[in-house]
Amino acid sequence: MRYISTRGQAPALSFEEVVLTGMASDGGLYVPETVPQLSTDDLAAMAGLSYAEIAFRVMQPFVNGEIDDETFRLLVTEAYATFSHDAVVPLNQLDANHFLLELFHGPTLAFKDVALQLLGRLLDHFLKKRGERAVIMGATSGDTGSAAIEGCRHCDNLDIFILHPYQRVSEVQRRQMTSVLADNVFNVAIEGNFDDAQAMVKASFADQSFLNGTRLVAVNSINWARIMAQIVYYVASAVALGSPHRKVSFCVPSANFGNVFAGYMAYRMGLPVERFVIATNANDILHRTLTANDFSKQELKATLAPSMDIVVSSNFERLLFEAYGRDGTAVAALLERFQDEPAALADAPLAQLRKLFASHSVDDATLLEVIREAHHRTHEILDPHTATGYRAAERERGDASVPMITLATAHPAKFAEAVVKAGFPGVPLPPHMDDLLERDERYTVLPAELSAVQQFVAENRR
């Protein structure tokens, strides 16, 4: 298996190289050259297996023998042993045909742990094998940052720099990052928004001279291994509900598009999926693009679902690459236009996407109503991101006989503001975090300027 760039110009890489890289040198994102297939028999044989075993079977073709099976199985097993629920990602039945896939039982209480617990171990494995050190630069709207720190902080061969938008993440999210006082962890609060932070990370991959030859690695969903690990829970949850013998649909709270793209990959691997519903907050570029072919940037809005406060949706590029028949030149042209002016998708790719994807956008006022309504109907307090999914799933359900799996992407204790505004007293943090609000913090505030950030990284890396 080789990995190729969505812009068609960068050299193809092996799995090890793609894990240890970030952006492709042509500005694109890496995807597998061919999509491994899961046959009906493969899927049927997964019924009743542990999450770790399903994970091993789904991901092994992507790893392509570059890690021996015994070692890879161990890395996978260790990664999912950190989750507090025996099922790792349990399904919670809300009504006859609507299920919540709880992805928040990992160490930092959001779906990012599923991939980052594994990615940290993969990085450690490859860097130790090579005897190399690396610098991580990641951008976060609140959840990736703590999950990346938690997944990588024990790796001696890594220095981790996480950029979050100053005062735009929740207090719990910030403290989950800034209270880790390890020597190799650096938190930077950018005086800007998530898009600024992500653009600076991407620009740093394009010109790495500030690192004097030290390897730069991505922990955002730029990194293929993030997507790979997220494919697994689509397969595991569908199998638990009867796949391959019946289809399911998924509703995915979306922003940077890594999560739903992983679902699309599961579909391309052979998982029978009826449709994907994309849920957005008021930052609705994905919804506007699908429904009105309005692929244009609007000013980023601060919402009660702050982790989805993103306009420039990184992984949408990977979906465009597929929709445009893997024509990297067309994708590069479209995305270059999008940088500077409102753009639109060509008719054929858009029509193709509309066959599989529906979308729905939820503003803050509705989001609060949904948290109350969902609690009334199901006795669950949803986190605000999951609430966008719950509403979108109810509105865009399609064939009601097909089970709908809404991805619960975070634990409500991370987002007290929305929960309290919805009229609840708040949700307690789990025991391993019960002193989080008293812990010391360390972070540096910097202007949203690439040179300032790169200088900080260059001066502080070990």
Ligand SMILES: Cc1ncc(COP(=O)(O)O)c(C=O)c1O
């Ligand atoms: C809690 C939560 N829900 C949903 C999302 C959206 O996921 P994605 O960026 O993969 O589309 C994010 C992050 O972006 C998140 O942190």
Ligand SMILES: N[C@@H](CCOP(=O)(O)O)C(=O)O
């Ligand atoms: N919501 C994310 C944004 C970054 O997304 P990623 O999947 O590309 O890491 C966050 O919480 O940081």
